[in-house]
Amino acid sequence: MACEIKEKERIGTINPIFTCQPAGAQFASIGIKDCIGIVHGGQGCVMFVRLMFSQHYKESFELASSSVHEDGAVFGALDRVEQGVDVLLARYPHVKVVPIITTCSTEVIGDDIDGVIRKLNEGLLKEKYAGREVYLVPVHSPSFVGSMISGYDVAVRDFVKYFAAKSRNGESNGKLNLITGWVNPGDVKALKHLLRAMDIDATVLFEIEKFDSPMLPDGSAVSHGNTTVDDLRGTADAIGTVALNRYEGGKAAEWLQSEFGLPTIVGPTPIGIRNTDTFLRNLRTLTGKPIPASLVEERGVAIDALTDVTHMFLADKKVVIYGNPDLVIGLAEFCIDLEMKPVLLLMGDDNVNYKNDPRLLAMTEHVDWKMEVVTNADFWELEDRIKNGGLEVDLILGHSKGRFVAIDNAIPMVRVGFPTYDRAGIFRHPVLGYEGAIWLAEQMSNALFADMEYKKNKEWILNVW
């Protein structure tokens, strides 16, 4: 009995866990203020992605499409990018940042977006938009490699690479770069709370707290990220970088380290007590700021809350986890700390680095029950094991796309990750930090309690815990 890391053996995918690279690049782009990305491809590459963002966050977001048609797919469609940039700038006078995000079709036909950006910079921007601050950023995100995870990672790196520049005096701005990865507004709030408690001035990349937008009297109906061009530029003058996730923002952190020599720490994703402790210690190392008593107390509240449910209800429960890799690994580590037994982790793309991830390798060394980590996985890997392989599962953790496996097999499920659209307000709650640890443990417990009620578990019904 041990933990094994393996790749899905079948060719083809049945019910994918992730969508494609441009989706990740689009998510990064909506985190930037005064930015509207143009996705260079068919309209569906934007429409369905935008819909998914809206379903998850219950807000509207602005993204554009170059809307490539048959003729463009055969003869090239760079003219659509040129027209798209012009129309976008004319219609949205506030827009400064326009990433040109490629897709499978436009990468296959070989459209040279770097070349067309040079042409637009020399021509249209000088002639028609002279004096206006506009940045056209190429983002290559062909969908035939990677997934929305690598698309996000690449886009975050490309935005940072495009803008980051040392100030003239070369002095540090005293700020810490905090690259969050693909998180929810609730996580950003929780992270800012931890930073505030430690009196740390940070540039949060990308700052998406307002994806939980207020409805204001001015009637504005569109949500925007809050990372500015100056924020991105200033990343080069920071005192250091912490990237919470290895696969979502890790590339940008490594680039900042190699280009500007910034002290950099990648991971661990601060899910659960152990990883949040490490995160705070990392903040202390990079900034020299002490961990205050208020956070020690907050930690104590979390441990108390976990103690209430761990041994009695969560211990030994068999869990399946799927979704974004850093989230999956962080959740698995947290479950193990709660005496639960992750039996299957599904990573939805073919990133070859998963098999060397130290966090997964630690599981292969320490886990003493049968556990599988499947890369390049789809939902059939889960469904087949339950229906035909005798896999016993007490709880599923993952996003809404996998809910039918839970529903069909009457397995309790906690919605976590992206996209979650069949439960209210998930985006509002953090999974990160001590606060997130409490929320996760109590969600898991409540899901198990409700399941015991539905299944008329006498012991639970008579229980007065």
Ligand code: SF4
């Ligand atoms: S797979 Fe290709 S065509 Fe489909 S949404 Fe992704 S980029 Fe667009």
